[in-house]
Every structure is written in structure tokens, then in C-alpha cells.
Amino acid sequence: MKSVIPVELPNQSYEIAIAPGGLDFLGTWMxxxxxxxxxxxxxxxxxxxxxxxxxxxxxxxxxxxxxPCLLPEGEQHKNLASIQQIYDAALAHHLERSSCMVALxxxxxxxMTGFAAATWLRGLAFVQVPTSLLAxxxxxxxxxxxxxxxxGKNLIGAFHQPxxxxxxxxxxxxxxEREFRAGMAEVIKYGIIWDADLFEQLDAAxxxxxxxxxxxxxxxxxxxxxxxxxxxxxxxDEKEAGVRALLNYGHTIGHAIESLTGYSLxxxxxxxxxxxxxxxxxxxxxxxxxxxxxxxxxxxxxxxxLPTQIPSAVRVDDILPVLQSDKKVKDGKVRFVLPTKxxxxxxxxxxxxxxxxxxxxTLVAS
Amino acid sequence: MKSVIPVELPNQSYEIAIAPGGLDFLGTWMxxxxxxxxxxxxxxxxxxxxxxxxxxxxxxxxxxxxxPCLLPEGEQHKNLASIQQIYDAALAHHLERSSCMVALxxxxxxxMTGFAAATWLRGLAFVQVPTSLLAxxxxxxxxxxxxxxxxGKNLIGAFHQPxxxxxxxxxxxxxxEREFRAGMAEVIKYGIIWDADLFEQLDAAxxxxxxxxxxxxxxxxxxxxxxxxxxxxxxxDEKEAGVRALLNYGHTIGHAIESLTGYSLxxxxxxxxxxxxxxxxxxxxxxxxxxxxxxxxxxxxxxxxLPTQIPSAVRVDDILPVLQSDKKVKDGKVRFVLPTKxxxxxxxxxxxxxxxxxxxxTLVAS
Numbered sequence: 051m052k053s054v055i056p057v058e059l060p061n062q063s064y065e066i067a068i069a070p071g072g073l074d075f076l077g078t079w080m081x082x083x084x085x086x087x088x089x090x091x092x093x094x095x096x097x098x099x100x101x102x103x104x105x106x107x108x109x110x111x112x113x114x115x116x117x118p119c120l121l122p123e124g125e126q127h128k129n130l131a132s133i134q135q136i137y138d139a140a141l142a143h144h145l146e147r148s149s150c151m152v153a154l155x156x157x158x159x160x161x162m163t164g165f166a167a168a169t170w171l172r173g174l175a176f177v178q179v180p181t182s183l184l185a186x187x188x189x190x191x192x193x194x195x196x197x198x199x200x201x202g203k204n205l206i207g208a209f210h211q212p213x214x215x216x217x218x219x220x221x222x223x224x225x226x227e228r229e230f231r232a233g234m235a236e237v238i239k240y241g242i243i244w245d246a247d248l249f250e251q252l253d254a255a256x257x258x259x260x261x262x263x264x265x266x267x268x269x270x271x272x273x274x275x276x277x278x279x280x281x282x283x284x285x286x287d288e289k290e291a292g293v294r295a296l297l298n299y300g301h302t303i304g305h306a307i308e309s310l311t312g313y314s315l316x317x318x319x320x321x322x323x324x325x326x327x328x329x330x331x332x333x334x335x336x337x338x339x340x341x342x343x344x345x346x347x348x349x350x351x352x353x354x355x356l357p358t359q360i361p362s363a364v365r366v367d368d369i370l371p372v373l374q375s376d377k378k379v380k381d382g383k384v385r386f387v388l389p390t391k392x393x394x395x396x397x398x399x400x401x402x403x404x405x406x407x408x409x410x411x412t413l414v415a416s
Numbered sequence: 417m418k419s420v421i422p423v424e425l426p427n428q429s430y431e432i433a434i435a436p437g438g439l440d441f442l443g444t445w446m447x448x449x450x451x452x453x454x455x456x457x458x459x460x461x462x463x464x465x466x467x468x469x470x471x472x473x474x475x476x477x478x479x480x481x482x483x484p485c486l487l488p489e490g491e492q493h494k495n496l497a498s499i500q501q502i503y504d505a506a507l508a509h510h511l512e513r514s515s516c517m518v519a520l521x522x523x524x525x526x527x528m529t530g531f532a533a534a535t536w537l538r539g540l541a542f543v544q545v546p547t548s549l550l551a552x553x554x555x556x557x558x559x560x561x562x563x564x565x566x567x568g569k570n571l572i573g574a575f576h577q578p579x580x581x582x583x584x585x586x587x588x589x590x591x592x593e594r595e596f597r598a599g600m601a602e603v604i605k606y607g608i609i610w611d612a613d614l615f616e617q618l619d620a621a622x623x624x625x626x627x628x629x630x631x632x633x634x635x636x637x638x639x640x641x642x643x644x645x646x647x648x649x650x651x652x653d654e655k656e657a658g659v660r661a662l663l664n665y666g667h668t669i670g671h672a673i674e675s676l677t678g679y680s681l682x683x684x685x686x687x688x689x690x691x692x693x694x695x696x697x698x699x700x701x702x703x704x705x706x707x708x709x710x711x712x713x714x715x716x717x718x719x720x721x722l723p724t725q726i727p728s729a730v731r732v733d734d735i736l737p738v739l740q741s742d743k744k745v746k747d748g749k750v751r752f753v754l755p756t757k758x759x760x761x762x763x764x765x766x767x768x769x770x771x772x773x774x775x776x777x778t779l780v781a782s
Binding site: 165169 | 510536571
């Protein structure tokens with residue numbers, strides 16, 4: 051069972067290879083990319099302990115000279131200090147312009163490795179080997195790389211496309227359940243904004259709240275269709291001038307919730323889940339979609355074991371100013387992605403802040 | 417007297433406008449770029465004292481909302497700490513994705529502003545207003561941006577093209593003479609590698625070692641033809657996969673000399689001048705060009721008041737290992753740009769390190 055999804059871009063196209071056991075083919079699949087010998091393998095200690103040896107063995111067998119660079123785990127280390135660590139390792143391992151960095155880890159490792167690759171020697175190749183569901187279906191595809199500024203997530207970054215994405219579903223076996231559910235939030239997102247059939251398959255499945263409840267076929271479908279959706283959107287709009295903004299569905303209010311809970315109480319996927327419920331409610335009040343669709347969305351999010359209410363620790367009055375400082379703000383207007391039906395969404399800056407407050411208030415957990 | 421040179425690139429073309437008094441037209445010329453209102457003006461205190469007010473007046477009159485960001489002066493501050501300062505200012509001034517950064521200064525300010533623009537909100541527009549001859553004819557055109565790593569120059573960086581380059585020759589009046597001569601090294605470089613006619617004009621001029629000795633027409637010619645040469649090379653090869661490497665003429669050994677003298681004893685242009693003399697000598701021993709051409713090059717460099725010998729503080733034995741760590745090294749081979757005649761050069765990795773040592777030894781100042 052191997053799916054290959056092309057990501058077609060004007061300057062640099064690449065493939066997403068999805069296959070159980072794919073980690074052991076990493077080196078082989080990289081051989082066709084015309085890279086130099088030296089590879090810097092960026093990871094963190096727990097991931098490296100599980101999968102580092104296999105990745106290195108695969109790369110070494112394919113003729114690469116690999117040096118690992120292990121960064122401290124966690125979003126709180128997604129900063130320029132970690133990037134400096136990668137730079138130092140790149141220098142110590144004598145990376146050249148033809149060399150490659152490989153990101154073995156979740157979204158944090160992928161974003162940082164991509165940014166370091168974008169900015170070392172003015173741009174090296176990099177390969178994504180995502181190990182979390184969230185990174186597989188979202189962060190590893192599309193070329194958004196970066197780190198956080200003390201005052202905002204992902205404010206520092208660059209567009210830099212990977213040369214290859216290798217997704218091995220087997221590595222999800224070591225992913226904590228809560229992280230799995232967080233990834234499902236993004237999968238559900240694709241069902242709402244892009245792929246109605248994916249939504250139906252998730253809706254029809256007996257359970258979607260843990261990895262073990264999924265058949266291998268459904269898991270392959272989830273990964274393939276999510277990556278396909280993202281690849282289609284990114285191919286149409288690499289630099290987020292238009293349609294790519296759809297991918298921010300659930301993220302506007304989601305980011306505010308993450309920020310206001312100090313990026314600790316709720317994780318990214320949980321925040322996006324709540325954000326989608328909020329966006330669905332806004333769409334309903336604006337008559338963009340109907341009650342049935344809105345309820346189906348909420349029920350699927352609940353079925354995935356994800357939250358549907360704003361944590362009580364968050365004050366609604368604090369959300370609005372955070373929205374205004376989001377990097378997607380244009381001329382001071384907050385742009386929302388709102389669903390129009392299951393499988394389609396639109397972008398609007400017509401949501402009045404005055405109507406938003408009471409609506410969000412109804413979504414706060416009691 | 418206004419020259420406009422187009423830089424044609426696949427994704428983003430832009431213009432270099434060269435005109436005495438052009439600083440006062442900065443805002444007007446930026447109006448056509450489709451930018452948002454907010455502008456961050458990055459400079460350093462001495463430059464800002466001379467030209468900040470005029471730049472701000474021009475931008476404000478054109479409707480932009482400007483905030484200045486002043487960085488400490490000097491190559492020793494070309495690091496990530498200064499970039500963080502720009503990030504903080506960008507956040508405080510609420511830059512959005514449609515906003516713009518303007519670099520008012522020499523190469524250090526231009527490189528850092530460009531890098532910050534490349535990496536803030538994953539890429540903002542930026543405009544170059546170079547105030548040194550070196551920045552006018554070299555750094556401000558072509559999109560190479562970046563900062564130094566403690567262990568090497570420009571190791572951290574990105575390709576990010578400006579949206580406009582505004583060159584006002586009048587601002588050279590406040591440039592120290594030694595800095596002017598440093599810029600002339602790059603001008604001579606274009607004469608050797610690309611534009612034989614430029615070389616002849618410099619050769620025919622009574623003096624080229626100080627600004628006051630040049631006629632306004634010759635100065636305009638120098639700026640226009642140098643930018644034209646750079647624009648042509650960059651248009652053919654934006655990311656330095658081929659012909660752009662020609663621009664590194666004199667830079668391979670030049671960089672080593674700068675590095676080994678701690679970036680203080682000789683400046684960049686002086687190091688490049690010596691590097692060109694060295695490259696000329698290597699070309700001669702490889703029968704790539706003749707004695708006459710080599711002598712003409714050396715004489716023009718001397719006429720510009722630039723050094724032609726390796727400083728006695730540098731040990732030749734130390735140069736070779738530094739060459740090996742240069743970021744243009746490919747598979748461990750050092751690539752040299754060598755002249756083939758006045759107005760043309762070639763790239764080769766066939767220079768034997770064993771022959772290099774005795775040759776360089778003859779160039780050391782006694």
C-alpha cells in the first residue's frame with residue numbers, strides 16, 4: 051500500500067510518499083533527488099530514540115553521510131535559539147549547498163528544520179519525515195517554515211518547499227492518543243473545506259478518536275486525501291495570496307485560544323477544533339450554511355474526542371484584540387474562513403466584531 | 417540625469433533607479449508598487465542623521481506611515497541579534513503582510529533589512545536605498561540577504577529580491593574616502609569579468625581614487641554600467657547555479673583575507689582588490705590570460721588607491737584551510753573565478769592547492 055501524491059509548483063515540484071514501513075526506504079527515495087552526500091538529521095530525543103537508528107541506517111545504506119542534530123522537545127523551544135543549534139550543527143558537519151537537512155519529528159521539528167534549511171547558505175534542500183498525524187496531514191506539506199517570536203506564533207519564517215515528504219503511518223503507533231486526536235482536527239478540516247467525500251467516510255466510520263480504532267485502509271485514506279487536499283490548495287496558491295487562506299479554517303479563533311491559554315492548556319488541534327465550531331456558528335448566523343451541516347460538523351468533532359467549547363479560562367473580551375494582531379489581518383480587517391457547505395468554504399472580512407462577542411460568549415464552557 | 421535599469425526575474429522583476437536627488441523621490445517611486453501604508457525604515461545612527469529626515473519626508477508625503485528602526489553601526493553587528501531588533505520593531509509598528517521595509521544604509525543595513533524582510537511574516541516587500549558605493553553597485557541588487565555566523569560571513573541568509581532600488585549618487589558626498597575606494601573595487605570587477613568598455617573608461621579617466629575626481633557623467637556611468645552588469649548576471653542566474661558565480665571574482669581569496677584579519681585591518685573592497693590581483697596571477701600561471709591584461713588590471717587597482725598585496729599579517733598557510741570552508745565549496749573542491757581577458761571570466765575547480773601556496777607567497781607584502 052503506497053500512495054504518491056505530487057505537489058505541483060512553478061519552481062519546484064515534489065512528491066509525498068505515503069507507505070507503511072516507508073521510513074526504511076527514506077534513503078532510497080532520496081537517491082533520485084540529485085543531492086550531495088552530507089545529510090543533517092534533525093530530531094528530538096524521544097523521536098530519535100524510536101526512529102533515529104532506522105532513519106540513519108536507511109540513509110547510510112543509500113550512501114549518505116549522516117550526522118544527527120537533536121533539539122529539545124516542545125513548542126517552547128520553537129525559537130531562534132534552536133535554529134542557532136541547527137546552524138552550529140550544519141557548520142560542524144560541513145554542510146555544502148548541495149547538502150540536505152532531514153526533519154524527523156512532528157510539526158515543531160519540521161518547521162524549524164525547514165526554516166534552518168531555508169536560511170543556511172541561503173537555502174539548502176530539506177526532506178520531511180513527519181512522525182505526528184498533525185505534521186503528516188498539515189505541517190510537512192506546503193513549505194511554511196518558521197519559529198515563534200516571544201509575542202506571537204510563527205511570526206518569523208519563510209516559504210521553503212521540501213524536496214520530498216515521506217509519511218510512514220506505522221510511526222503513529224508511538225504517538226500519544228491526545229496528539230492523534232489533535233491531528234484528526236486538521237483531517238476534519240479538509241473534509242469541511244475541500245473534500246466532502248472524506249467527511250462522509252469519517253462520518254461513516256464506527257470510531258475516529260484513536261488510531262487503533264481505524265482500519266489500515268481508512269488510515270491510508272485519511273492520510274492520502276488530506277495530503278491530496280493540501281497539495282491541491284498549495285499548488286493553486288503557494289504563497290497564500292488567495293485560496294490557500296482556506297487552510298486557515300478554524301485557525302483564526304483557534305490561534306487566539308492557543309495564545310490566551312499560553313500554548314499549554316489546549317493543543318493546536320484542540321484549538322482548531324473549537325475554532326471550527328466557532329466558524330461554523332458564525333457561518334450559521336450569516337446564513338452561509340445550514341443548521342444540519344453545522345450540527346454534523348460539531349458531531350464529527352465530538353466523535354473525534356475533540357473539544358467544541360472555548361475553555362472557561364479564556365475571557366471572550368480578550369479574544370478580539372488577539373484577532374486584530376494576527377498576521378493574516380489586512381488593513382486592520384480580520385479575515386475569516388467560513389464554511390458554505392460540507393466540502394466548501396469561503397473567505398470574508400465582513401464579520402462584524404460587535405456581533406462576534408455575544409456569539410463567542412455562547413461557546414464558552416460553563 | 418536618471419537611469420532606470422530593469423532586473424528581469426521569473427517571479428519578481430524590479431527596477432534600479434539611479435538619479436541625483438533621487439532620495440527625495442523615494443516615496444513617489446514606491447507608490448506604484450501596490451504596498452500597504454506601513455513602512456519600517458531601517459538605518460543606523462550616522463546615516464540616519466544625514467538622510468533620515470529626507471527619506472521620512474518623502475515617504476510621508478507619499479502617504480506612507482513610517483517608523484524608523486536604528487541598528488548599531490558596523491559589520492560586527494551584522495548578526496541575529498540585530499535581526500531580532502528589526503523583528504521587534506516590525507511587531508511594535510504593526511507591520512502586515514502588505515507592509516514594506518526600507519533599507520537606508522550601506523551593505524550591512526541592506527543585507528540585514530533584506531533578511532528580516534525575507535523572514536518576517538514569511539516574507540515582506542523591501543526597498544533598497546544604498547548609501548555607500550559598494551552597496552550601490554553590488555549588495556543592493558540581486559537579492560542576496562543575510563547575516564554572519566560567528567564562524568563565517570553570510571552563512572545565514574536567504575535570496576529575497578527588493579521591489580525597488582533607489583540610488584542617489586549625491587549621498588556619496590558623505591561617504592569616507594576609503595569606503596569610496598572599496599566600492600571602486602567592485603566597479604573594477606565588473607570591468608574585468610563583464611564589461612570591457614567600463615574598464616576602458618576607468619582606464620582613460622585621469623583619476624578614480626576619490627569621488628571628487630570623477631565627473632558627474634563618469635559617476636553616473638560607473639553606477640549605471642555596474643548595476644547593468646549585475647542585473648544581467650542575476651537575471652540569467654538568480655540563485656547562483658551558474659554564471660552568477662562570476663560575481664565572486666576576487667572574493668574567494670578576498671574572503672579568506674578578510675576573515676584572517678578579523679574583518680578589521682582590511683575592508684571588503686580592499687580584500688576583493690587583493691583577491692582580484694591573486695586571481696589574475698593564477699589565471700596567468702594557467703595561461704588563461706596574458707601578461708598585458710594582468711598588468712592593466714593591477715595598474716587600475718593601484719590607480720583606484722586599492723591594495724594589491726596580501727597584508728603581511730596574513731600567513732599564507734592559513735589561507736588554504738579557510739578556502740576549504742567557503743560556502744561555494746562543492747564536494748570539497750574550491751571553485752575559482754579566473755579572468756580570460758578584460759571583460760570576460762570563467763569558473764574552474766581545477767586550481768591545484770599545491771601550486772597555490774607558492775604563488776600566494778609572492779603576493780605577500782614585505
